[in-house]
Amino acid sequence: MSLRYALLALLRVGPMSGYDLQKQFQVSVGHLWHAPDSQIYPELRKMESDGLVVGEDQPRGERGTRRVYHLTEEGERDYVRWMEEPLAYQRVREPASLKAAYLEAASPVAARAFLDEHIRHWSGELEQWEAELERIDARVNPMLMRRLEASAAADHDRVVAFKRFGYEGLVDRARAEIAWAERGLTLLDRLYGA
Numbered sequence: 359m360s361l362r363y364a365l366l367a368l369l370r371v372g373p374m375s376g377y378d379l380q381k382q383f384q385v386s387v388g389h390l391w392h393a394p395d396s397q398i399y400p401e402l403r404k405m406e407s408d409g410l411v412v413g414e415d416q417p418r419g420e421r422g423t424r425r426v427y428h429l430t431e432e433g434e435r436d437y438v439r440w441m442e443e444p445l446a447y448q449r450v451r452e453p454a455s456l457k458a459a460y461l462e463a464a465s466p467v468a469a470r471a472f473l474d475e476h477i478r479h480w481s482g483e484l485e486q487w488e489a490e491l492e493r494i495d496a497r498v499n500p501m502l503m504r505r506l507e508a509s510a511a512a513d514h515d516r517v518v519a520f521k522r523f524g525y526e527g528l529v530d531r532a533r534a535e536i537a538w539a540e541r542g543l544t545l546l547d548r549l550y551g552a
Contacts, residue, residue, distance in 0.1 A: 361393045361401050362410070366437040369411060369429040371504040376402055376425060386501035389490065390524055402427060410436055454535075458542060466550040473546070476539040484532035487525055494522050 364387045368379055379402070380395050393401075405411045410433035418424040429437075454476055461469045493499040495518075497506065502521055506514050 360391050361397060362405060363437060363440050364391045364393070365398070365401060365405065366410065366429065366433055366440075368501070369427060369433070370437065371501070371508040373414075373426045373428045375416075376427070379427070382501055386499070389487065389528060405433070409433075461542075466546060469546055470543065473539045473542045476542075477536050480532045480535040480539070484529060484536065487528045487532060491522060491525050491529065494518060494525060 364383070365379060367387060368374065368382050374382065376399050380398055383393065383398065402411065402413070406413050406427070409430060411427045412430055413425045413427050415423045416426050457472060461472070464472070490499065494502055497503065497518065499521075502518065505517055505521075509517050
């Protein structure tokens with residue numbers, strides 16, 4: 359259900375086509391909640407069926423059309439209801455932790471490669487999210503700019519602060535994942551020698 363609320367969050371700043379939502383998703387909320395493009399259109403159809411959004415066909419070019427989605431009052435109420443209720447946490451499925459728990463079955467070379475790759479992956483994520491924090495601080499993130507345009511000036515600092523807070527969690531996670539893998543490399547050195 360989080361995909362639904364991610365899409366509603368995007369539509370709260372104004373109507374968008376499915377294509378626009380895909381693009382905004384990739385550069386904004388997609389950092390916080392991953393969903394492949396193939397899930398966005400079916401979810402939009404469900405949301406329209408549930409009365410949360412209304413789709414409007416608009417001309418595109420000489421012969422084409424595009425469907426632009428508008429948030430309905432029911433969609434806004436549903437979004438606010440979701441924001442107000444406690445989050446239902448789910449058990450974690452973490453393949454890296456699962457693999458790490460059984461690394462004794464891997465050769466030291468394969469174990470080291472796994473941990474090095476983990477560090478490389480999370481270092482890339484860290485770099486991306488730190489850059490996003492810089493865009494948030496500079497208020498040049500495109501979706502943040504749209505949110506600010508749709509918000510009262512008195513709310514701008516709060517909007518930026520919570521956007522930043524969400525990305526700080528991602529930065530903290532990346533740093534923790536890197537530190538965890540570095541501890542794993544130290545463990546390998548202790549168990550097998552450097």
